[in-house]
Amino acid sequence: MSSADKEQFVTSLARGLTVLRAFGPEQPEMSLSQVAAATGLSPAAARRFLLTLVELGYLAQVDKRFVLTPRVLELSAGYTRSMNLSSLAQPLLQRVRDETGDSVSLTALAGTDILHVVHVQTDRLMRFAITPGARVPAYVSASGRAILAHQSPSFVDSFLAGATLAPRTSRTITSPDALRSALADVRRDGYAVVVDELDVGITALGCPVFGGSVIAGVSCSTVSGYLPVDEFVATRLPLLRELAESLGREFERLPALLHSFGM
Known part of the structure; x- marks a missing residue:
């Protein structure tokens, strides 16, 4: 400063x-x-x-x-109303949820965390404790990795300097070098898949949202084992990429929304 x-x-x-x-x-x-x-x-x-x-x-x-x-909800309600997220993003996420049954989120990078800006919950019996405003460490988040993968090396270095790569499960990536390698794969593939790293039993797929540069992420998540990982990715990835592209067009159409994400 x-x-x-x-x-x-x-x-x-x-x-x-x-x-x-x-x-x-x-x-x-x-x-x-x-x-x-x-x-x-x-x-x-x-x-x-x-x-x-x-x-x-x-x-x-x-x-x-x-x-x-x-x-306290008044503090966040002003943002939701001013950016018209309920009519802009919610229906797009809802469409993916209805077609897959998965939980679907629009997320933003907030320090070393991912902030769930809009979230549509699964209607299955097994649900995740995610609501709009919930934060998740970005290093174990599919959408977090999708965003980080498209940042500069210096940005990633700063992120790693401030993040604590704690082992959430036995499968969590906790090595900075291993995380950099995973981010390189995400940048190459255009998506991130995270299995049992945030918590045992959660599998998530994430894609970046672009508005010139990467500005946000989208993800869908389900219970691990509900589908083989390859099938989960194959059936969800086209829908998630279409969602990311639709949101990207909305961001570019609405400068205030684009600026609010601060990327």
């Missing part, structure tokens, strides 16, 4: 957002000390931010613990 940018940077706003992001499935309710530990803030600073967010209605306080309120 340049010195000019630093002068415009509002640290208190950044810290307030850090407090909101600290809450999640593993910590839906937290005490003051837990929030301070999760955010790196002093207890005094954490207390000020927590009480401000309670006053604004984004947090509720129950005894000495804090929890997010539904009002």
